[in-house]
Amino acid sequence: MRAEAQAVAVLTDVGGGLGEALASALARRGVLVAGIVSREEAGDGGPVLRIAAEVSDPTDVARAFDDIRTRLGTPTILVNTAEVYPHRDILDETPASFMATVATNLGGAFNCCHAVLPAMIEAGRGRIINVVTFADIAPAALASGYSVSKGALRILTRSLVADLGDRFPGIVINDWIPGTHAPRRNIPDGVEPRVAAEWGATLALMDAPMLNGLVFLRDSEYRQHLSFRRRLKDHVLGKSRAPVRLDDVR
Amino acid sequence: MSRPATSLAADPSPLALAARQHWDVIVIGTGMGGGMAGRRLAEHGLAVLFVEKGPLGYRSEVQRISEEPVDYGARQLLGFWPAPVEARMASGQTLRFFAPLGSGVGGSSVFYAAALEQPERHDLECVDGFPHPTGGWPVSYEAFLPYFRQAADALSVRGDADPLSDTGGPDLPAPPLTEAESKLFSDLRKGGLHPYRAHEAMRRLPGCEDCLGRKCPRPCKMDARSAGVEPALQTGNATLVANCSAEELIETAGRISQVRVRVDGNDYSLSATTVVLAAGALHSPRLLLGSCGVHPAGCANSSGWVGRGLMFHLTELIALWPRRGSPSVGATRCLSLRDFYTYRGNRLGLVQSMGVKADAGVIASHLKGMIDQSVLRRIPGIGKVATVCALVSAKLFGNATVLVGIMEDLPYFENRVMPHPEDPDSPLVEYRFSDELKRRRKVFRRLAHRKLGRFRTLLLSVRPTLNFGHASGTLRFGTDPSASVLDADCKAHDLANLYVTDASFLPTSMGVNPSLVIAANALRVADIIAAQRDVFLRRAI
Numbered sequence: 001m002r003a004e005a006q007a008v009a010v011l012t013d014v015g016g017g018l019g020e021a022l023a024s025a026l027a028r029r030g031v032l033v034a035g036i037v038s039r040e041e042a043g044d045g046g047p048v049l050r051i052a053a054e055v056s057d058p059t060d061v062a063r064a065f066d067d068i069r070t071r072l073g074t075p076t077i078l079v080n081t082a083e084v085y086p087h088r089d090i091l092d093e094t095p096a097s098f099m100a101t102v103a104t105n106l107g108g109a110f111n112c113c114h115a116v117l118p119a120m121i122e123a124g125r126g127r128i129i130n131v132v133t134f135a136d137i138a139p140a141a142l143a144s145g146y147s148v149s150k151g152a153l154r155i156l157t158r159s160l161v162a163d164l165g166d167r168f169p170g171i172v173i174n175d176w177i178p179g180t181h182a183p184r185r186n187i188p189d190g191v192e193p194r195v196a197a198e199w200g201a202t203l204a205l206m207d208a209p210m211l212n213g214l215v216f217l218r219d220s221e222y223r224q225h226l227s228f229r230r231r232l233k234d235h236v237l238g239k240s241r242a243p244v245r246l247d248d249v250r
Numbered sequence: 251m252s253r254p255a256t257s258l259a260a261d262p263s264p265l266a267l268a269a270r271q272h273w274d275v276i277v278i279g280t281g282m283g284g285g286m287a288g289r290r291l292a293e294h295g296l297a298v299l300f301v302e303k304g305p306l307g308y309r310s311e312v313q314r315i316s317e318e319p320v321d322y323g324a325r326q327l328l329g330f331w332p333a334p335v336e337a338r339m340a341s342g343q344t345l346r347f348f349a350p351l352g353s354g355v356g357g358s359s360v361f362y363a364a365a366l367e368q369p370e371r372h373d374l375e376c377v378d379g380f381p382h383p384t385g386g387w388p389v390s391y392e393a394f395l396p397y398f399r400q401a402a403d404a405l406s407v408r409g410d411a412d413p414l415s416d417t418g419g420p421d422l423p424a425p426p427l428t429e430a431e432s433k434l435f436s437d438l439r440k441g442g443l444h445p446y447r448a449h450e451a452m453r454r455l456p457g458c459e460d461c462l463g464r465k466c467p468r469p470c471k472m473d474a475r476s477a478g479v480e481p482a483l484q485t486g487n488a489t490l491v492a493n494c495s496a497e498e499l500i501e502t503a504g505r506i507s508q509v510r511v512r513v514d515g516n517d518y519s520l521s522a523t524t525v526v527l528a529a530g531a532l533h534s535p536r537l538l539l540g541s542c543g544v545h546p547a548g549c550a551n552s553s554g555w556v557g558r559g560l561m562f563h564l565t566e567l568i569a570l571w572p573r574r575g576s577p578s579v580g581a582t583r584c585l586s587l588r589d590f591y592t593y594r595g596n597r598l599g600l601v602q603s604m605g606v607k608a609d610a611g612v613i614a615s616h617l618k619g620m621i622d623q624s625v626l627r628r629i630p631g632i633g634k635v636a637t638v639c640a641l642v643s644a645k646l647f648g649n650a651t652v653l654v655g656i657m658e659d660l661p662y663f664e665n666r667v668m669p670h671p672e673d674p675d676s677p678l679v680e681y682r683f684s685d686e687l688k689r690r691r692k693v694f695r696r697l698a699h700r701k702l703g704r705f706r707t708l709l710l711s712v713r714p715t716l717n718f719g720h721a722s723g724t725l726r727f728g729t730d731p732s733a734s735v736l737d738a739d740c741k742a743h744d745l746a747n748l749y750v751t752d753a754s755f756l757p758t759s760m761g762v763n764p765s766l767v768i769a770a771n772a773l774r775v776a777d778i779i780a781a782q783r784d785v786f787l788r789r790a791i
Contacts, residue, residue, distance in 0.1 A: 124310030124467050167311040167328065236641070237611070 005123075007031040009204060010068060010075045012055050012082035012112050014048055015041055018131070018180050019081040021197035022204075023048045026077075029201055034068040034075070036061075036082065036112075055082045055108030056100070065115040077127040077204050078116045080109040083150065090144040101145030106152045113160065117171075125170040127207055129200070130157050132175045154215075161213040169209035176203055179218040191218060199246045211244065220245040265511070265518050268491055273299045273522035275779065276509050278496045278537075281357020282768045283752035284528030285478025286404065290776035291526075292487040296783060299489050299520065300479060301511055303529075304329050304354030306492040307465075314464035315361040317348045326493075329354030329465070333676045335532065335718065340682030349718040351530060355492065356475025358530070358719060359765065363462040363583060364451040364471060366407045366769075367600055367762040368398050368417060370591065373658075374760075380595065383660050384757045388729045388738035389774075397770035402449075405472040405769060409449035414588050419446070424584070425454045430577040431584050434651065437573050438587070443701060448586040448602050451477070451765075462583060462605045474769075496529065499541040499549050505746045506549075524779050528752040528772070531560070531721035532677040535754060536669045538725070550725075550742040555735050557668050559661035559723040560679065561759040563599070564691060566655035567710035568698055569613065571648065578648040580607035590655070590697050591761050598694045599656040599761030607649040612710070614640035619712040652710070653702075657694055658761045659687060659716075661723050683714055722764055725754035740775045751775050 009026050013019040014035025027033045027047035034049040041050060049072060053064035068075060084104045088097070109130055120126030135143060136151025157175045164171055178200060181190035199219045215222045221243035226234075234240040274296035277288040284300065292298045305327065313328050325332040331351035338344050352358040371377055374394065375386040401407075402420055411419030424447035427435065438445045451472040452458070461471050469476060482488040493513060500508040500519070508519040527534050535557035539548040548556050572578055585603040592598060606612070617636035621627050662684060670678040695709050728734025731743040740755050742748040751772040753764050760767065 121308050121310060124312070163327075166316075167308070167313045169312060170310075 005076060005125075006073055007077060007205070008068070008073045008075045009033045009077035009079065010065070010112065010116065011035045011079045012108060013037070014050065014081070018178055018193045018196055018200070021193040022079065022081065022200045025197040025201035026204060029205065031077065031201075031205070032072045034072055036064055055111060056103035058111045058114070061108075061111040061115050065112075074119045074123075075116050076120075076123075076125070077129075078112055079129045079131065079200070079204060080112060080153070081131050082108045083131070083146070085143065085146045087142040088145070089142055093144060098145050102149040102152070105146065105149035106156065109153055109156060113156075120171050121164075121168060123170075124168055125207070126168075126172070127204060128160070128171070128173040129176050129204055130154070130174070131200075132157075132177055134177065158213065165212050169212060170207070172207050172209060172212050174203065174211060174213070175215045176200060177215070177217045177222070202246045206246075214244065216244075216246065219247055263513075265491060265494065265513050265516075268299055268489065269518045269520055271297075271299075273297050273520070274783065275299070275524045275526055276301060276520055276522040277526045277528060278509065279303070279357060279528035279530060279534075279752065280355050280474060280479050280490070281352070281528060281530060281752065282359045282474045282478070282765050283530075283750075283772045284526065285356060285359070285474030285482070286401065286769045286772035287526050287528065287749075287751040287776045288488055289404070289478045289482040289485075290773050291780060292482040292485040294776070294780035294783075295487060296780060297487055297489075298482065299491065299522065300482070301494050301496055301509065301520070302355055302490060302492045303495045304331075304352070304357075304492065306490075307354050310467045311465045312461070312467060315350050315352065315358075317350075320348070326353065329360070333673070335677050335679060336670055337679040337681060337718075340680075347718070349532065349721075351532070351719060355479050355490070356473050359473035360465045360471075360475050361463060362473060362765065363605055364473065364765075365448060365583075365586075365602060365763040366402065366405060366451045366766040367449050367586060367602075368402075368766055369760040369762050370415065370417075370588075372592070372597075373758065373762070380592070382758070383597075384728070387757055388727055388734075394767075394770060394774070397774045398766060400773050401766055401769035404773070405451040405477045405766075406453050407449050407451050407472075407766070408447075408454070409586075410447035412446050412586070412588050413444045414591075420449055424448075427584060428579075428582075430572075430579045431582055433576045434572070434579050434582075434585065437576065438585075438702075441701065441703060443587055443589050445585050445587045448584055449766075450583065460583075496537060497540075498543070499525065499527075499537065499748070501541070501544045501549055501745065504744070506748050523783075524747045524749065526775070526779070527725075527748065527750045527754075531724045531753040531756075532667050532679070534750060534752055535667055535724040536674075536677050540669050540674055550735055550744045550748060552744050553732050553735055555663075555726060555733065557724050558663050558666040559726050559757070560665040560667050560681065560721065561659035561661055561723040561756070562681075562716040562718060563659060563720040563759060564655075564657035564687065565711060565715045565717045566657060566691070566694060566698070567604070567715075568601075568653040568655065568702065569616075569650035569708040569710055570653055570702055571650045571706045573706070578607070579603075579651045580649050581605050582651060585653075589701060590694060593693055593697055596690050596693050597658045597660075597761060598690060598697070599658050600763075601653050601655045601698070604652045604654040606652050609649050610637075610640040610644040612652070613643060613650075613708070616708065616710045616712070623712055650708070655694055655698060656717075656720075656761060656763060657687075657691060659759045660684065661726065661758060667721070667724055681716070688714065720753075720759070720764060722753040722756040722759050725750050726757040727755045728757060739778045740771065741778075749775050749779060 014023045053060045135147040139147035178196040179191040181187040277284045322332045331353040371391045374391045376382045407420045408422035453470045455470040498510040506525045541549040583605040614637045670676040725735040727736035
């Protein structure tokens with residue numbers, strides 16, 4: 001963020017794991033951090049302002065952001081970390097239970113974007129990161145609501161860039177797949193939330209317009225595989241560049 | 251289609267409020283013509299209503315003008331003119347494309363490169379040994395001069411005097427040159443040319459982002475938004491309605507009694523003492539030709555000249571490589587020269603640096619254009635050879651600077667614009683390259699090649715290229731009501747209260763970018779409208 005403006009970050013879930021670690025990592029780097037939590041977790045939790053709200057409820061979200069604006073200042077960074085992952089056979093999903101998952105994972109992110117965007121548009125600057133997964137590419141069993149809603153969240157990122165990218169390139173929006181594998185169980189090779197949180201904090205503090213719309217996997221830019229011909233052409237025309245890495249820019 | 255406006259009294263929308271009020275002046279369009287006229291009218295204390303087809307938008311936008319996207323709604327959102335243009339060329343070719351036109355507060359000017367160059371005397375009138383193609387404009391160069399100054403002042407124009415002219419330069423000095431730019435200037439001077447600092451409407455405040463070709467959130471680029479509409483609104487006398495499209499001018503007893511506008515599919519009737527039409531040279535005549543409630547041939551069209559006399563500047567791109575040992579200047583807007591403004595009785599035009607560098611991609615696309623014109627096009631894979639040649643030349647010689655020549659076009663009755671019969675929202679252009687234009691183009695190209703240095707230049711425009719962002723002439727002003735649409739005051743000959751202030755009024759297209767002249771004329775016409783109001787008030791007392 002610009003030196004003159006105090007960075008204010010909002011994380012939509014700091015109830016534990018990655019969200020909590022990311023909140024601490026940002027706070028250590030001088031960012032004022034607010035976290036949205038469930039009713040029972042509200043209160044002052046050290047350096048992070050914990051505000052109780054239900055992200056799927058737009059009025060609740062609007063009230064929470066008003067509260068954050070009053071107490072910390074206008075949010076300059078939004079990280080959509082809130083998600084639910086009901087392990088449920090699709091045969092056991094009801095229309096209501098399925099859409100409840102969508103309302104949190106997709107609707108929650110939209111509600112929070114809706115709350116922060118007017119001020120970001122006014123300033124011509126801002127930072128939004130949606131924490132996503134590859135669940136949309138290969139949905140796991142018992143994960144229909146989760147996979148569908150997190151896949152749609154990736155589309156929301158691209159739609160935000162499609163509508164805002166040309167007019168407001170200073171509002172930088174990314175997908176980030178932290179690689180912690182939470183909340184799936186029994187999956188090996190998950191990254192420690194504390195490690196992932198450092199990458200996430202670095203990413204949240206990067207705001208070059210060229211990053212807009214890029215997808216980050218763990219600590220580096222993730223790209224679709226390109227054909228040899230395409231890579232050669234890019235190389236000859238001087239258009240190729242190394243993937244952006246999050247540990248280079250600390 | 252349109253709902254009747256009967257429920258207006260109960261309708262609380264801004265449009266309904268605007269429709270209940272009788273305005274002194276309705277200004278249709280907020281580009282350079284409408285924005286500057288509206289500002290001056292509001293400063294004279296008149297109640298002004300701006301009717302803008304495009305959106306209000308956000309001041310923090312940095313949108314760049316583009317032919318993409320093509321979707322109507324998406325173009326409207328981004329502030330681009332949403333409808334395509336269809337051009338039927340006399341050669342038989344039909345082009346369908348999006349012209350580089352804005353639609354939104356400030357019109358196209360929010361995207362422009364802010365080149366505000368003053369025309370020369372011979373652009374407007376006959377001078378010794380150099381007759382004017384129309385016999386001269388109905389208003390003299392002398393009468394325009396104070397308004398050129400006022401427009402330059404309102405738009406903070408800066409730059410240096412043209413050494414070939416005695417008219418003097420802008421009051422504000424140009425910003426300092428970089429070392430590479432200075433080298434380019436001294437190079438050209440050594441070649442016997444007379445470059446000067448281009449006249450630009452940029453305040454160049456600290457941290458300038460060089461916003462040419464795109465909107466700028468800063469208060470630094472001076473355009474019809476920052477120097478027209480915004481100051482007009484600050485007077486408290488002007489009101490703006492956006493996303494509001496003028497659909498028809500309704501004529502009663504020799505006056506425009508109502509302007510029918512459409513917002514969100516609803517039609518409203520607005521009324522004013524005076525109507526200023528400034529929708530741009532493609533769209534103002536389209537609106538008049540579509541307003542045929544009283545005259546089947548269209549409103550203000552007793553002369554038959556509405557939409558005719560259409561001109562575009564011809565764009566000649568020239569790549570100029572730095573001399574050996576000199577640094578590449580790359581993209582710069584700093585330079586203008588008038589060494590080829592005229593040549594042996596030929597009207598040519600201004601040459602200016604274009605703000606892009608000719609890198610390998612630009613040169614490759616030029617070579618491919620050349621190949622398409624020749625027998626070489628039959629060789630398979632020739633395009634790739636061109637790309638490789640361009641890459642090698644860029645490595646060897648560095649990047650060239652692109653200069654652009656603005657060649658004057660002259661008015662012809664058969665070159666015209668009208669509403670498209672299948673899509674009245676779109677303009678249909680009919681255009682023929684006249685033989686004299688092709689001849690003058692040859693003169694210009696030969697001259698540019700010779701004077702700029704045969705071995706350092708490449709003429710990039712293979713075919714004659716029209717600048718569809720510089721349409722003009724479609725509602726020409728003149729003294730003869732049978733051969734012009736507007737009188738010397740830019741009032742329609744046929745109507746008591748219809749004025750035009752966009753590029754439509756120009757009877758000839760001149761050898762310079764039209765913005766300064768449009769702004770100057772808009773201020774002039776606004777003064778005329780305000781003076782009439784004063785006469786009326788004195789009589790009333």
